[in-house]
Amino acid sequence: MSVGPRSTSTVRLLIVDADVSSRRVVRKALEARIARPMLILETAERDAARVMAGKQTFDVIAIDLETIGGSAAFRAFVEQLTPTTVYAMGDPTDVQAAVACVRAGAADFIEKPVDGNAFARRVERQFVESIANTVDEADGLIGASPATRALSEQILRVAPSLGPVFISGEAGSGKSLVARAVHARSRRRNGPFVTLDCSQTPVDRLVADLSEADGALAAADGGTLFLDEVGHLPDPAQLALMRFLDTGEIVGFDGGHRLSVRIIASSRRPLDDLSGPAGLRQDLYFRLNVLTLAVPPLRDRTEDIPLLVDAMVRQINRDSGSRYTRFTAAAVQCLAGRAWPGNVAELRSALETLMALYPGDLVTADMVVPVIVAPAAIAAAPRKKLPAEVKPLWVEEARVIEEAIAAFDGNIAKAAAALEISPSTIYRKRRDIEEAIAVRSA
Numbered sequence: 001m002s003v004g005p006r007s008t009s010t011v012r013l014l015i016v017d018a019d020v021s022s023r024r025v026v027r028k029a030l031e032a033r034i035a036r037p038m039l040i041l042e043t044a045e046r047d048a049a050r051v052m053a054g055k056q057t058f059d060v061i062a063i064d065l066e067t068i069g070g071s072a073a074f075r076a077f078v079e080q081l082t083p084t085t086v087y088a089m090g091d092p093t094d095v096q097a098a099v100a101c102v103r104a105g106a107a108d109f110i111e112k113p114v115d116g117n118a119f120a121r122r123v124e125r126q127f128v129e130s131i132a133n134t135v136d137e138a139d140g141l142i143g144a145s146p147a148t149r150a151l152s153e154q155i156l157r158v159a160p161s162l163g164p165v166f167i168s169g170e171a172g173s174g175k176s177l178v179a180r181a182v183h184a185r186s187r188r189r190n191g192p193f194v195t196l197d198c199s200q201t202p203v204d205r206l207v208a209d210l211s212e213a214d215g216a217l218a219a220a221d222g223g224t225l226f227l228d229e230v231g232h233l234p235d236p237a238q239l240a241l242m243r244f245l246d247t248g249e250i251v252g253f254d255g256g257h258r259l260s261v262r263i264i265a266s267s268r269r270p271l272d273d274l275s276g277p278a279g280l281r282q283d284l285y286f287r288l289n290v291l292t293l294a295v296p297p298l299r300d301r302t303e304d305i306p307l308l309v310d311a312m313v314r315q316i317n318r319d320s321g322s323r324y325t326r327f328t329a330a331a332v333q334c335l336a337g338r339a340w341p342g343n344v345a346e347l348r349s350a351l352e353t354l355m356a357l358y359p360g361d362l363v364t365a366d367m368v369v370p371v372i373v374a375p376a377a378i379a380a381a382p383r384k385k386l387p388a389e390v391k392p393l394w395v396e397e398a399r400v401i402e403e404a405i406a407a408f409d410g411n412i413a414k415a416a417a418a419l420e421i422s423p424s425t426i427y428r429k430r431r432d433i434e435e436a437i438a439v440r441s442a
Contacts, residue, residue: 012057013123015042016049017064017089022114026062029116033124050077058084060123062110065090071097075104085126089114124156142311143304147296151178158291159185164245166230166288167266169295172345175266176228178295183224188262191223199229203236210240211250213257218250220261230265230288231274238281245287263288270294298343305336308344312351325355330365330420338372364420369400398433401426 013030017023023042030040041058043049046068053061061081065088068074078086088101092111101109107126110119142148158165159182167175176195183193196209196216209215217225227233233241241263244250248258265288267274275285298305309332317324327335340346353371354363361367370393401419405426408414416423 011038011059013038013040014049014052014058014061015040016046016062016067017042018044018067019064020044022064022089022112025114025116026119029120030123033117033120046073046077050080053077053081060085060087060126062087062089062119064112065094065097065101071100071104074101074106078105087119087122142307143301144307145301145303147301148304151293151295154293155181155185158182158293160187161291162262163290164263164265164288165291165293166271167264167293167295168270169266169268170297170343171268172343173295173297174344175295176226178293179224179226179264179266182264182293183226183262186224186262188223192220193224193226194220195226195228197228198237199232203234206234206237207240210237210244213250215250217244217259217261218257221259222261224262224264227263227265229267231267231269231279233280235281238284242281242284242287245284298340298347302336305340305347306332308347309335309351312348313355316352316355320355320359325358325360325363327354327363328365328420330418331363331368334365334368335372366397366400366419366421366425369397392436394433394436397429401429401433 011034015023015026017026027040027042030038041052043052044067049063049068061084063074063077063086065071065074068077074088085107086105087108087110088098088106089110089112090097090101098109108122155178165179165182167178169175180193183189194216196206198206201209210217212218244259244261245263250257250259271285271289271292274280275282280288309327313325313327335347335350342349350372354368357371358367401415404415404419405412408418412423412426416426419426
């Protein structure tokens with residue numbers, strides 16, 4: 001059992017409008033629609049707005065044109081801001097003002113009276129795009145691919161619900177990150193996030209964790225319990241979980257004790273494959289089959305790999321506290337060209353290996369190839385065949401080098417530049433390869 005940190009990722013919004021009823025409409029719509037921690041500040045005065053925007057950074061600012069003093073004043077206000085998303089609000093008949101505001105940097109011109117729900121949906125879409133295109137430090141979701149974007153949108157839809165969530169995905173694909181993302185976007189985000197590994201925890205401990213006062217379920221009160229690999233839950237633990245789902249209580253307190261816990265479960269297998277005599281009880285299967293998310297394998301979102309590499313390298317550098325290691329563009333492309341059957345977890349492991357081998361260096365493509373090719377060759381080799389059938393590493397290096405030279409019509413200098421190594425390295429490696437061939441032929 002592990003208890004994760006409470007989410008601290010907060011969206012900061014500023015509403016500038018002298019009309020108190022208009023501010024109220026916008027605030028209520030945002031609070032009802034946006035499933036993220038929010039801090040909403042309001043002001044009815046333009047001078048106060050300038051002071052607030054000068055002292056703090058906001059993710060979104062909604063400005064009434066009349067309050068700020070017209071389109072010229074709006075432009076002057078926006079020019080003083082740090083980069084942020086600004087919406088202008090005003091009279092729909094004033095087309096010139098609307099055009100001027102958009103040219104000044106407004107993300108959109110919102111007609112008054114404001115349709116609060118429509119505005120909140122517009123802001124929500126902005127955060128969906130933010131999730132899909134950037135690294136969110138609160139939950140670790142990274143990527144801009146269609147598959148990742150779709151998953152991010154699904155997370156936003158299921159997060160506000162109180163129902164159980166089931167997450168499926170291959171080993172290493174990031175199911176625990178998705179679970180944390182759902183928690184971070186839910187209204188339980190300020191509560192604990194507790195993980196229970198159903199595949200590694202002993203049976204007696206699993207039952208206790210799901211029924212006793214000092215267990216994982218009780219520790220998750222007010223937050224989320226993540227059941228990792230729920231298909232491994234033994235029958236006694238399934239019974240304990242069903243009792244909680246039916247009654248909301250555990251028996252570890254005198255007379256029982258009601259808990260408020262959201263259940264998120266995961267498995268490498270789809271939920272339908274878990275039901276049956278050797279899997280989940282039918283009643284538990286139906287209780288978990290409410291909201292489902294499928295995490296795509298890395299091979300289906302290879303365009304995310306450069307973003308993942310960038311984020312992971314920064315994190316590993318930060319966590320290691322050692323000399324700063326960087327990767328060339330060609331090295332990243334080399335990483336992006338692999339299928340990664342172990343998904344995100346395997347990619348991270350490869351990065352950790354490379355950064356341990358070359359601390360503080362600029363990692364190039366020729367450094368990457370030996371690390372990522374050797375495991376792939378071993379994994380691809382049939383297990384029953386002799387070790388002699390596994391190709392030596394120098395064979396793969398020879399292939400890469402000769403293909404590069406051929407691509408540049410024999411120009412070794414250009415081939416070396418493309419491989420991000422020196423021409424002398426190519427000459428040396430070719431000499432070593434010739435010697436290896438001679439030894440093998442002898």
